[in-house]
Amino acid sequence: MISAYIMILAAPGSGNGIVKELRKIEQIENTAVITGEYDIVVRVTVDNVQKLADITDTINAIKGVSKTHTHVIMRELRV
Amino acid sequence: MRKRYLFYSLLFTAAILDSLVALIDSRVMGAIGDPFTYASSFFVVGMLVCVLLGLFFSTGTKKRTIGSLIDPSFKRLRFVKRKELPYHLLAGFGNAVTTVSFYALYYFFTDPSSVMPFYQVVLLYLLFIEAFSEKNAPTIAEIEASVAVVFGAIMMSMTSGIPDLTALAIVFLIMNPAYAIFTLYQRKLKSMTFGSTPNDAINIRFWNVFFTMLFTLAITLIMSPKSLNFGSIPLDLIISATTMSTISFILFIRALGISSASIAQAVKSVSLVITLLFSLLMGQLTGIESTFALLKFMGVVLVILGIIDISFAEVHSVLFIKLESGQNSLSVMDSIWNIKGVDSVALVSGEYDLIAKIRTRTLGKGYETIITKIEGMGGISSVHWDSVLKEWENV
Numbered sequence: 001m002i003s004a005y006i007m008i009l010a011a012p013g014s015g016n017g018i019v020k021e022l023r024k025i026e027q028i029e030n031t032a033v034i035t036g037e038y039d040i041v042v043r044v045t046v047d048n049v050q051k052l053a054d055i056t057d058t059i060n061a062i063k064g065v066s067k068t069h070t071h072v073i074m075r076e077l078r079v
Numbered sequence: 080m081r082k083r084y085l086f087y088s089l090l091f092t093a094a095i096l097d098s099l100v101a102l103i104d105s106r107v108m109g110a111i112g113d114p115f116t117y118a119s120s121f122f123v124v125g126m127l128v129c130v131l132l133g134l135f136f137s138t139g140t141k142k143r144t145i146g147s148l149i150d151p152s153f154k155r156l157r158f159v160k161r162k163e164l165p166y167h168l169l170a171g172f173g174n175a176v177t178t179v180s181f182y183a184l185y186y187f188f189t190d191p192s193s194v195m196p197f198y199q200v201v202l203l204y205l206l207f208i209e210a211f212s213e214k215n216a217p218t219i220a221e222i223e224a225s226v227a228v229v230f231g232a233i234m235m236s237m238t239s240g241i242p243d244l245t246a247l248a249i250v251f252l253i254m255n256p257a258y259a260i261f262t263l264y265q266r267k268l269k270s271m272t273f274g275s276t277p278n279d280a281i282n283i284r285f286w287n288v289f290f291t292m293l294f295t296l297a298i299t300l301i302m303s304p305k306s307l308n309f310g311s312i313p314l315d316l317i318i319s320a321t322t323m324s325t326i327s328f329i330l331f332i333r334a335l336g337i338s339s340a341s342i343a344q345a346v347k348s349v350s351l352v353i354t355l356l357f358s359l360l361m362g363q364l365t366g367i368e369s370t371f372a373l374l375k376f377m378g379v380v381l382v383i384l385g386i387i388d389i390s391f392a393e394v395h396s397v398l399f400i401k402l403e404s405g406q407n408s409l410s411v412m413d414s415i416w417n418i419k420g421v422d423s424v425a426l427v428s429g430e431y432d433l434i435a436k437i438r439t440r441t442l443g444k445g446y447e448t449i450i451t452k453i454e455g456m457g458g459i460s461s462v463h464w465d466s467v468l469k470e471w472e473n474v
Binding site: 001004034035041073 | 274395412424428430431436464467468470471
C-alpha cells in the first residue's frame with residue numbers, strides 16, 4: 001500500500017468543479033481546499049506506484065487542473 | 080459529503096432515533112416489572128436484530144454493499160479480530176454495567192428522575208479522561224461548550240427535588256464511569272485500521288451487542304437468576320427499540336471516527352431537546368411546575384448554544400516543512416508529533432520534507448502554540464502554513 005499527498009493548482013473559478021470530480025475517485029481519502037501556494041490537497045491510498053500514476057493522470061485530466069505535485073508518504077504518525 | 084456536515088448529520092439522526100428509543104423505553108418499563116429481565120431481553124433480542132441487520136447490510140455487489148452507504152469502510156459482517164478483542168470486552172462490559180444500572184435505578188428508587196439528570200455528567204468524565212490520555216486533548220473552548228451542554232442537559236432533565244444519595248452514588252460511581260469506558264473503547268475500535276482499511280461502525284456495533292449480551296446475562300445470572308424469564312416481554316416494542324438503537328449507535332460510532340468521544344457525545348445530547356419536543360407534542364408536559372418549565376427552557380438554550388459553539392471550535396491547517404540538509408528527519412518528525420494540536424505528520428518525498436495536519440481553536444492560537452515551537456526547533460529551513468477552508472473525508 002502507498003499513501004501520498006497530491007497538491008493541486010486550480011485555474012481561477014474552477015475549484016468547486018474540481019472538488020466535485022475528485023469526490024468521485026474512490027482512492028481519495030481526504031480532500032481539503034486550502035489557502036496558499038496550492039488550492040487543493042488530497043490524500044490518496046493505492047495498492048502500488050502504477051495505481052498512483054493512474055490517479056495522478058486522472059486528476060490531471062480534470063478540467064481546470066493546472067498543475068499537480070505528488071508527495072509520496074514514506075513514514076507517518078497520525079491520531 | 081463535507082466532513083462537518085457529515086458529522087452533524089450522523090449525530091442528529093442518531094439523536095432523533097435515541098429520542099424515539101427513550102419514548103419506547105418508558106412504555107416497556109411499564110410492561111416489564113424487572114430491570115434484569117428488561118436489560119437481558121433487550122440485548123438478546125438486540126443480538127437477533129443485529130444479525131438480521133448485519134446480513135441485510137452485507138448484501139449488494141462485491142464492491143459496494145448496502146452497509147457501505149452508511150460506513151464506506153464496511154464490506155460485510157466478519158469475526159472479531161484478535162487485536163480488537165480486549166477493547167470489545169471492555170466496551171461490552173461498560174455497556175452492560177451502564178444498561179443494568181440505568182434500569183435498576185428506575186425500578187429500585189421511588190424517584191429516579193431526581194438523579195437521572197446527572198447521567199449527563201458523563202460528558203465531563205470523557206473530557207477529563209481525554210485531557211490526560213488523548214493526543215488531541217480538548218481545547219478550552221471545547222471544554223467551555225461541553226460544560227454548557229452538561230448543565231443545560233441537567234436543567235432540562237430535572238423534574239423533581241432532592242436526589243437520593245444512594246441513587247446518586249450509583250450514577251456517579253458506577254453508571255457514568257461504565258458509560259465513559261463504553262464510549263472511549265468504541266472510539267479506540269473505530270480508530271483502528273486493518274491494512275489500510277479503517278475499522279467499520281457496523282461490525283463494531285455488532286460485536287459490541289454480542290459482548291454486552293454476554294456480560295448482561297452474566298450479571299443477571301449472578302444477581303437475579305430468576306429474571307431470565309422472557310415469557311411476558313412486549314416483543315414488538317423491544318424489536319422496534321433495539322432496531323433504532325442499533326442504527327443510532329452505528330451512526331454514533333461512525334461519528335466517533337471523525338471527532339473525539341466528548342465532542343460527539345455533546346452534540347448527541349441534542350436528543351434531550353428532541354425528546355422534550357416529542358413530550359410537548361404528546362401533551363406529556365402539561366402538568367409541569369412553572370419553575371421546572373423555566374429550567375427546561377434555560378437548559379434547551381444552553382444545550383443549543385453549547386452545540387453551536389462546538390461546531391465553530393476548530394480551525395484546520397496544513398504545514399509544509401523543508402528541512403536543512405543533513406538533518407535527521409525522523410527526530411524532527413517526532414519533535415513535531417509531540418506538539419499538542421498536531422493530528423498527523425508525514426515524511427514525504429518531493430518538494431517538501433514533512434507535511435503536518437494541525438487542529439487549533441484560532442489561527443492566532445495556532446501561531447502561539449505550534450509555529451513558535453517549530454521555529455524554536457533546530458534543523459528546519461522553512462515552514463509554509465496553509466489554512467483549510469473546506470474539507471471532505473471518507474471516514
